[in-house]
Structure formats: C-alpha cells, structure tokens
Amino acid sequence: MEIFDVFINTIKSIIMDSGFLNIHWDQALMLVISFLLMYLAIVKKYEPLLLLPIAFGMMLTNIPGAQMFHPDFFTGADAVANGVDYGQVLHEGGLLDILYLGVKLQIFPPLIFLGIGCMTDFGPLIANPKSLLLGAAAQAGIFLTFLGACMLSFTGIEQVSFTFKEAASIGIIGGADGPTAIFLTSALAPDRMGSIAVAAYSYMALVPIIQPPIMKALTTRKERSVVMGQLRTVSKREKIIFPIAVTVIVAFIIPDATPLVGMLMLGNLFRESGVVDRLVKTAQNELMNIITIMLGTVVGATATAENFLTVKTLLIVALGLIAFCMGTASGVLLGKLMYKLTGGKVNPLIGSAGVSAVPMAARVSQMVGSKENPSNFLLMHAMGPNVAGVIGSAVAAGVLLNIFGA
Amino acid sequence: MYELLRNMGPLITEENPADNLSGMWATVITGLVVVFVILCLLIGFLYLLGLATKGIDKVVKARDDKKKTKNAAAPTPAVTAPAAAAPVVMEADEDENDEEIIAVIAAAIAAYSAEDGKQYVIKKIKRKADKTRSDWGSAGVFENTRPF
Numbered sequence: 001m002e003i004f005d006v007f008i009n010t011i012k013s014i015i016m017d018s019g020f021l022n023i024h025w026d027q028a029l030m031l032v033i034s035f036l037l038m039y040l041a042i043v044k045k046y047e048p049l050l051l052l053p054i055a056f057g058m059m060l061t062n063i064p065g066a067q068m069f070h071p072d073f074f075t076g077a078d079a080v081a082n083g084v085d086y087g088q089v090l091h092e093g094g095l096l097d098i099l100y101l102g103v104k105l106q107i108f109p110p111l112i113f114l115g116i117g118c119m120t121d122f123g124p125l126i127a128n129p130k131s132l133l134l135g136a137a138a139q140a141g142i143f144l145t146f147l148g149a150c151m152l153s154f155t156g157i158e159q160v161s162f163t164f165k166e167a168a169s170i171g172i173i174g175g176a177d178g179p180t181a182i183f184l185t186s187a188l189a190p191d192r193m194g195s196i197a198v199a200a201y202s203y204m205a206l207v208p209i210i211q212p213p214i215m216k217a218l219t220t221r222k223e224r225s226v227v228m229g230q231l232r233t234v235s236k237r238e239k240i241i242f243p244i245a246v247t248v249i250v251a252f253i254i255p256d257a258t259p260l261v262g263m264l265m266l267g268n269l270f271r272e273s274g275v276v277d278r279l280v281k282t283a284q285n286e287l288m289n290i291i292t293i294m295l296g297t298v299v300g301a302t303a304t305a306e307n308f309l310t311v312k313t314l315l316i317v318a319l320g321l322i323a324f325c326m327g328t329a330s331g332v333l334l335g336k337l338m339y340k341l342t343g344g345k346v347n348p349l350i351g352s353a354g355v356s357a358v359p360m361a362a363r364v365s366q367m368v369g370s371k372e373n374p375s376n377f378l379l380m381h382a383m384g385p386n387v388a389g390v391i392g393s394a395v396a397a398g399v400l401l402n403i404f405g406a
Numbered sequence: 407m408y409e410l411l412r413n414m415g416p417l418i419t420e421e422n423p424a425d426n427l428s429g430m431w432a433t434v435i436t437g438l439v440v441v442f443v444i445l446c447l448l449i450g451f452l453y454l455l456g457l458a459t460k461g462i463d464k465v466v467k468a469r470d471d472k473k474k475t476k477n478a479a480a481p482t483p484a485v486t487a488p489a490a491a492a493p494v495v496m497e498a499d500e501d502e503n504d505e506e507i508i509a510v511i512a513a514a515i516a517a518y519s520a521e522d523g524k525q526y527v528i529k530k531i532k533r534k535a536d537k538t539r540s541d542w543g544s545a546g547v548f549e550n551t552r553p554f
Contacts, residue, residue, distance in 0.1 A: 125452075126452055126455070126456075129448070129449040129452035129453055129456075130449065132445040132446075132448055132449050132452075133442075133445065133446075133449065135445060136441050136442045136445040136446075139437075139438075139441050140438060142437070143433070143434045143437045143438050144434070146433065146434060146437075147430065147431075147434050150423035150430045151423075153422050153423045153424045154423075154424050156424070161422070161424075162423075163421045163422060163423075164418055164420070164421065164422075164423055164426075164429070164430075164433075165421075167423060168433075230533075233504045233507075235459050235463065237459055237462070238455055238456065238459050241455060242452075242455070245451055245455070246448060249444070249447055249448060249451065250444060250448075253440075253444055253447075254440070254444065370544075374541065374544065375540070375541070375543075375544055377544060377547055388445065391445070391448070392441055392445060395440070395441050395444050395445070396437060396441050399436065399437045399440050399441065400433075400437065403418060403433055403436070403437075404418060
C-alpha cells in the first residue's frame with residue numbers, strides 16, 4: 001500500500017510540476033512565435049544558421065518550469081544596482097546562464113568577426129577605396145533610426161518611450177550586422193536583446209525583398225545600366241598591410257570599436273598572410289560554427305515572455321525596418337552623387353551594398369543591375385561597399401558605445 | 407589640454423531623450439561625422455598604400471630586369487628552351503604583371519599541351535579590352551563568383 005501511495009504522489013507531483021498545468025498564456029504565445037521562427041528558418045531558409053538556434057533558444061527559455069535561463073542574474077534589480085554577481089551565475093546558473101556570459105562579456109560577437117575576417121576578401125575595397133564612402137553613407141540609417149526612436153520618448157507614453165541606450169541599440173539594426181547589433185545591445189540594453197537580435201537577423205534575411213524596390217525607386221534606368229570599369233589587381237603586400245593598418249587607425253581613434261574591428265582584421269590577416277592555413281580553417285569553420293550555436297541559442301533564450309511580448313518589441317521591429325530602408329536609401333543616394341561627380345562611371349546600385357549583410361546585399365546589387373543589363377557584372381564592385389559597411393557599422397557601434405557605454 | 411579634455415565630464419547622463427534634446431542631436435551629428443572621418447582616413451591611407459605599392463613594384467621590377475639582362479649577358483649553359491610550335495616568353499603588361507594569373511594561364515596551357523603533345527611558350531599576356539560580356543561569359547563569371 002505504501003508503494004502505491006508513493007507511486008501516486010510521485011505521479012501527482014510530476015503532473016503538478018509539468019508545463020501543462022503551469023503554462024501562462026504569454027509563454028504559450030512565445031512558444032508559438034518560436035515555432036513560427038523555426039518554420040521561417042527551416043522552410044523559408046531565412047538566415048537558418050542563426051535563426052534556427054535563436055528560435056530554439058526562445059522555445060527553451062519559455063518552457064514553464066524548465067528554468068533554463070535566469071534573466072534576473074543579469075538584468076534584475078540587484079544586478080542593475082550592484083552589477084552582475086558572477087559567482088551566483090556560476091554556482092546557481094545552468095547551461096544557458098553560463099553561455100550567456102559569452103554575450104554579456106562581449107566575447108562571442110568578436111569571435112564571430114574573427115571568422116568573418118577569415119572569409120572576407122577586402123581586395124575590391126582596396127582596389128576602389130572610394131567605396132568606403134558608400135559604406136559610411138549606409139550607416140546613416142543607424143543614426144536616423146536612433147533619432148526616430150528617441151523622438152518616441154517625446155510622446156510621454158512610457159510603453160512606447162525608449163531610453164538613449166535602447167534607441168542606440170535599435171538604431172544599430174540598420175547596420176545589418178548581427179554580431180555588431182548583439183555586441184552593442186549586450187552593453188547598452190540587454191533587456192531588449194531578444195527582440196533586437198530577431199529583428200536584425202530577420203531583416204538580414206529579407207534584404208533581397210526589402211532593398212530592390214528602394215533601389216529602383218531612387219535610380220533611373222540609365223543609372224542602373226552603368227557598366228563599371230574593371231577593378232585593378234591588388235597585390236598581396238597591400239592585402240597584408242590593410243588589416244594591420246585598419247586596426248591601428250580605427251583602434252587609435254575609437255578604442256571602443258577595437259574588439260570588433262580588431263578581431264575582424266586578425267581573421268583577415270590570417271587569411272591574407274597565407275602562413276596559417278590551419279588557423280584560417282578553424283576560425284572560419286569549427287570555431288565560427290561553435291560560437292554560432294552558443295550565440296544563437298543564448299540570444300534566443302533572452303527572449304522571455306515578459307521582455308518580448310511588449311509594445312516595444314513591435315516598435316523595435318518597425319524601427320528596424322525603417323533603419324534598413326534608410327541605410328539602403330542613403331547608400332544609393334550617395335551612389336547617385338558619385339555617379340554625377342564621376343560623369344557616369346559609378347553605378348549607384350552598389351551603394352545599397354553599404355549596409356553590411358555580407359554578401360547578400362552585394363548579390364542584390366548584382367541582381368538588380370543585371371536585370372537592366374544582363375551582361376553587367378556589379379558583384380565585385382558591390383563587394384567594396386559591402387565589406388566597407390562591416391567596418392562602418394563596427395565604427396558606428398564603437399561611437400555609440402563611447403557616448404552611452406560609460 | 408589632456409587634463410581639460412579629461413575633466414569635461416560624462417557625455418550624456420540622462421536616460422530619457424526628452425530630457426536632453428541637444429544630446430540626441432549631438433549623438434546623430436557626432437556619429438555621422440566620426441564614421442565619415444574615419445572611413446575618409448582609411449580612403450586616404452588606401453590611396454597612399456596603392457601608390458607606395460606601385461612604387462615598390464616598379465623598383466623590384468627594375469631590379470629583376472637588371473638581373474635578367476646581367477644573366478643573359480653571362481654565358482650560361484642552356485637549360486633548354488623547348489622548341490616552340492607557337493613560341494615565346496613571359497611578358498605581361500605592366501598592370502597585368504600578376505604572377506598568380508601568369509601561373510594559372512601557364513598551367514592551363516601546360517594541361518592543354520599535354521593532350522595534343524605539342525609544346526607552347528607564353529610570350530605575351532594581354533587582357534582583352536571588351537566592355538561587354540557574352541551570356542556564356544557572364545554565366546561563367548557568375549558561376550565562379552557564386553561563393554561571394
């Protein structure tokens with residue numbers, strides 16, 4: 001009889017602790033959102049490498065009773081007042097809490113940049129330095145969206161008002177660079193990490209849909225048909241000096257941008273030096289994949305129901321779209337200016353590639369250009385502004401960190 | 407000066423943008439200006455780097471040419487000049503003097519010559535100055551650059 005009682009009580013306890021009895025409607029809604037994101041990643045193939053772990057992390061964190069992630073360790077009242085108690089995280093935290101340290105301490109995004117550096121050929125940028133201007137122009141979207149997010153605070157309605165730090169984190173979505181957005185948000189607005197990361201990666205996947213209408217609206221058929229001259233050959237010497245010099249120049253002026261720019265350029269130096277093939281292979285494959293799994297899952301885990309299901313999330317999604325559109329438009333407009341100034345030698349379509357999103361944005365320039373003139377090949381010309389955009393958004397993040405991070 | 411800059415105090419302390427309108431505008435202007443200035447500095451640096459590299463390449467090329475003429479003047483045992491059906495020597499245009507491209511073309515011709523049994527020597531490599539590309543050409547370039 002005693003065995004039977006223990007059995008019944010155990011079953012009762014399991015049922016009482018189960019997610020079915022403890023789930024709240026907001027957690028259920030978050031689970032549905034995570035399923036939707038998984039669908040987008042698997043079926044629609046929207047940035048699946050990151051969206052899939054993000055969606056799964058989102059699901060894990062919203063399973064009632066699982067206690068996979070404890071946001072209070074990092075953004076609770078105690079943590080805000082006295083700083084994060086890392087001892088508590090290590091002693092009481094679980095897998096996702098400990099992995100979150102990689103985001104909180106800004107370790108993962110720079111390591112992703114190391115891999116990106118290994119995969120990036122800066123040759124088109126070195127061959128045509130003017131494309132850096134297009135990369136800079138596309139960053140206007142970051143600051144204009146920051147302005148828009150700040151303006152909302154003038155309404156006086158708390159639910160739609162953002163702080164300076166939140167506005168800066170929202171603006172960086174316009175940089176179209178996921179690791180940079182996570183890097184800045186983890187420092188300035190960790191509460192908004194989930195929504196900003198989801199918005200940033202979703203829009204990066206939607207670049208081929210978002211950009212072409214803007215590019216066509218701002219350019220004439222004649223401008224889109226411009227065939228650009230062949231790029232000069234870049235010597236190996238230049239490719240080796242470039243990452244060293246960029247790191248020194250950027251880091252001396254904006255030290256806050258050093259983790260991102262420094263690791264990006266270290267990866268690129270690995271690649272161009274040609275003497276550390278093993279390191280290049282590791283950084284761009286295994287290391288990058290491991291970090292991507294950890295980063296994606298833990299960023300998704302920050303999207304708890306109480307943080308995510310707010311009006312602010314909807315606003316972040318809307319402002320993120322505006323940031324993308326403005327970045328694209330400002331890049332194309334500067335491209336048009338360069339078209340005029342060079343007497344028609346620059347195709348303005350390459351300006352839209354200034355929003356990072358490597359190499360998707362460059363492919364879109366190629367795609368739109370080849371529709372006007374099938375023998376036109378803009379891809380390598382667009383890669384210049386594209387990789388310049390990566391440097392530009394890292395610098396912009398450094399500037400925002402410098403202003404608001406202290 | 408350093409002390410003066412050091413003691414200027416924090417940049418923006420307010421949380422709410424509505425409390426610091428000038429801080430909001432200052433951030434936008436500073437951000438755009440700093441990003442443009444840094445990238446303009448990089449542009450300047452890249453132009454200088456391009457010029458310096460060109461200069462260095464010229465010096466290296468002149469030195470190599472000098473060496474070559476010196477070697478040609480000295481009587482050396484002939485190492486073989488394969489009898490050429492469609493003759494010649496490496497001689498690329500100045501801006502096309504890329505050893506990697508020459509090596510690739512030489513390798514392609516070597517593979518081709520292995521098939522027909524004849525020997526070829528590359529005399530000159532010149533880029534074809536066509537502005538447009540055929541559809542087949544475009545498809546080929548597209549295929550090769552797809553990883554980007």
